[in-house]
Amino acid sequence: MSSPSTRILTARPQDISTAADTLRSGQLVAFPTETVYGLGADARQNDAVEAIYAAKGRPSFNPLIAHIHSAEAAQKYVVWCDAASKLAEAFWPGPLTLVLPLREDHGISPLVTAGLNTLGIRVPAHPAARALLSALNGPVAAPSANPSGKISPTTAAHVVAGLNGRIAAIVDDGPCGVGVESTIVGLATDTPLLLRPGGLASEEIEVVLGHTLKQRDASDPLTAPGQLMSHYAPQAGVRLNVTNPKKAELYLGFGAMECDLNLSVSGDLQEAAAKLFGHLHKLDTKAYPIAVAPIPEIGLGVAINDRLRRAAAPR
Template sequence: MTTHQTIYWPPERENEGVREAAALLAAGGVVAFPTETVYGLGGDARNEAAVERIFAAKGRPSDNPLIVHAASAEEAEALAAEIGPAERRLMDAFWPGPLTLVLPARPGVVSARVTAGLDTVAVRVPGHELARRLIAAAGCPIAAPSANRSGRPSPTRAGHVLEDLNGRIDGVLDGGPTGVGVESTVVRIVDGAAHVLRPGGVTAEQLEAALGGEAHVASPAPDAGDAAAADAGAPRSPGVKYSHYAPKGVMVVVAGGDAARVRAAAQEAADAQRSRGLRVGVLACDENAPAYRADAVLRLGPRAEPERAAQALYAALRECDELGVGFIVAEGYPERGIGAALMNRMRKAAGGRIHYV
C-alpha cells in the first residue's frame, strides 16, 4: 500500500491530538488510539472506504469482523436491532469497560465490511476516558481492531503501534501504556447462555455474578472457538479464526500445578534450544526469573498476580523480537479469572505448543 506521514500526538498534546484525530476520523481517516485493553486502529464504522483502509493497514483478512466502539451505552444501543435483559445486565455492570457484546445488528448502521456480512455487530464502550473523548469528538461509531499488523503481538504502547504501522495510517494518539493489557472479553447471548467467544479483561466469574441468573456462562473449551470458526466461515468475534499475537521466534508454553516442575521443564527446553545455537528467551514470574539460564529472562510479575502478567505479555513478546530471540519458553498460569485470557493469548502466540508437566 502507499505510505505517507503518520502524525504522532504525544501525551502533552492530548487536547490538540483529540481535536485533530477526530477531524481525521470524521473525514474517513484511520487513527490509532489508546483503550484500557490495547491500542485500537480506528475508522468511521459507517464509511466503507475507511474500513477498507483498516484492513489494508493491518493486512487483516476481511472475513474477520471488527468491534465497533461507541462513546456511550446509548450510542452503542443505537447500533443494535434489539437488546435482551441479559445483555442489559452486562452493559450496566461492565460499560464503560473491557466487554464486547455481539448483538443483532440494526440494518444499515455500519458498513457490511465491519460485520463481515453477518447479521450481528460486536459493540463496546471503552473504559479509557481518552478513547471516549475521541469517539465523541469524531461524532461517529468507530470500528477498531488492535493497532498492529495482523498476527503480531497487540500494542500496549504507542511505540508498538509505530513499529508496525508507521507510514500506513494517518495518526497515533499516545495515551501512555494500556491498563488491562489483553483485549476485551467478547460475549454473545444465545438461548439463555452467555457464550464467551473470546476471553479477555472481564472474567467468566465476573460475568456469572453480573448476570444474576438471567443467563449462565457457557464458555467453550480453550481452543473450541478456533475449530468452530474454521467450520462456520466468518467468525462472530475477532481473535478466534486466524493466527494471532505471535512473536517472530518459535514459542512454547510450559504449564502445570507444581512450580518446581514447570521451572525445570522450562529450563530443559531452553537448554536444548541454546545447544542448537538459538538465542533463547524465558517469560517467567518474578519468583522464578532469577533461577533461569537464558539469553533473555523477562519478568511477568508475581505468580499470584496474573493480571500483571496479562499487562506485560505483549510488550515482553515484542522485546524478545527486538533482542533477536529465536526461541521463547513461557511459564503458564492457572486458567481461572484473568488467567483464562492470559493463557488464551499465550496459547495462540505459541501456535498451540503447550507442554503440561
C-alpha cells in the same frame, strides 16, 4: 517513493479534535484503550473500514468491534436485551464487548461485521478513547493496531513499529492498563456465549448474569475477533508451560524465579495481563525462541493462556 511518517498526536483536546476530524475524513487513527491500542476508522464509511484490513493485512472474514461512547448510543446500532442491560450497567465503560443482532437501520459498514447480521460493540473506559468517541459522535471500528497476527500493541511505540507510514495518526497517551483485549460475550441467542476470554474475568460476568457462560466450540465459525488459531505471534517460536527452558530460549517467567523477563514476581494475574504483550514485544526483538512459565488457568489467567496458545500455534 517512501510513505509519509504517521503523525503522532497527544491526548490534549486540540489533538483529540484533530484525530476526530481525521476519522471523519476517512483516514485511520490509532488510539489507546484500557486494553490495547486500537486502529480506528469511522465504522459507517466502507472505504475507511476497508483501509483497516489493508493496513493490517487482516483477512476480511474476521469481524471488527465497533467502539461507542455510551450504552445509549450503542442501542442505535444493535437490538438490545435484558442481559445486555445487566452487563452494560455492571461493566461499561470497560473491557467487555457484547455481540448483538444488528438493527435494520444500523448504518454500519458490512465490512465491520464481515457480512454477519451481528455486531460486536463496546464502550471503552480509557479517557482518551472516550474523548475521541465523543468528539466524533459516532461508532469507530477498531481492531488492535498491529499487523495482523502479530503481537498486540500496548504502547504508541509498538504501533509505530508495526504501522508507521500506513496510517494517518496515532494518539499517544501512554501504556494501556489492562494489557489484553476485551472479553467478548455473544448475546445473539437466548444463551450468553463466551466468544473470547479477555480483560474481564468470565467469573465476574457470570455473577452478574446469575449463571455460567456457555463456552464456544473451537470448530464453530468465526463470529468475533481473536478466534483465529494462530494469532499474537512473535517472530520465533513460543513454547508454553515450561519449567526448564533450553539454553537457546528466552524465558518469560511468572512468580518468583530466574528468567529473562517476569510477568509478575508476586504471581499477580492482573499485573501479568498488563505486561504480557509488552514483554513479548521486548523478547521478540532478540529473535530467539521464547519459553513461557506455567500460568494458572483461573481469572485473567484464562485470557493470558488463550493469547499464549494462539502465539504458540503452528503458522
